[in-house]
Amino acid sequence: MNHLFVTQDQALMPRWQAAFAEAKCVTSEQAEAWAGADTVVWVLKEEHAADGPFLRRLAQRATVVVLSMIPENSAAMEALQQGARGYAHALSPADTLKQIATVVMNQGIWVPPDLMAQVMGSTWRLLNGDQQVQSSVLEALTQREREVALAVAKGASNKVVARELDITERTVKAHLTAIFSKLDIHDRLQLIIKLTGKGASEKVSNAPSYSSSK
Structure with missing residues (x-):
């Protein structure tokens, strides 16, 4: 390289x-x-x-x-x-x-964390996430992990999630690591796709992976 x-x-x-x-x-x-x-x-x-x-x-x-x-x-x-x-x-x-x-x-x-949050929020709304959440996916997570997963999918940054749930940013990152492992995904865009059940969609499944620090 x-x-x-x-x-x-x-x-x-x-x-x-x-x-x-x-x-x-x-x-x-x-x-x-x-x-x-x-x-x-x-x-x-x-x-x-x-x-x-x-x-x-x-x-x-x-x-x-x-x-x-x-x-x-x-x-x-x-x-x-x-x-x-x-x-x-x-x-x-x-x-x-x-x-x-x-x-x-x-x-x-790769984009900055703040921009990542904007991208995720826009994608969630585009996919009508609030109405498309797959309960079977959420069942694989603990209650706190569900709260973190949904907040992140809707576009909240780690800092915002930490403030809203009254936990530290380090704890948010730990929850995200556990969520990604349990759902066999690697980034936040894949989290949205998993939560909304859009993995079979050609348009969405071929979208690039967006990354920043967890």
């Missing part, structure tokens, strides 16, 4: 190379020339904020992740619309960068 970082700021490379030792700092021209199916191209938003055509061209040849020093949900949506498969903070820890790479190279999409 090749990792190309499109930036003029060489000072950032040691941080990124902590995740990918062989990562290269390249120009936009080099990125387009070297991009391929086995390449993740990481683009620093602050240097290419308005260059939609550049992102679209890259996305046709490689997997693109946009990095930003000041992440914003609107910018994340714009990046995804241009073909990027991920959007994250430019100073993300090495472990997070590795997780992002794994997700996007497996046809998933």
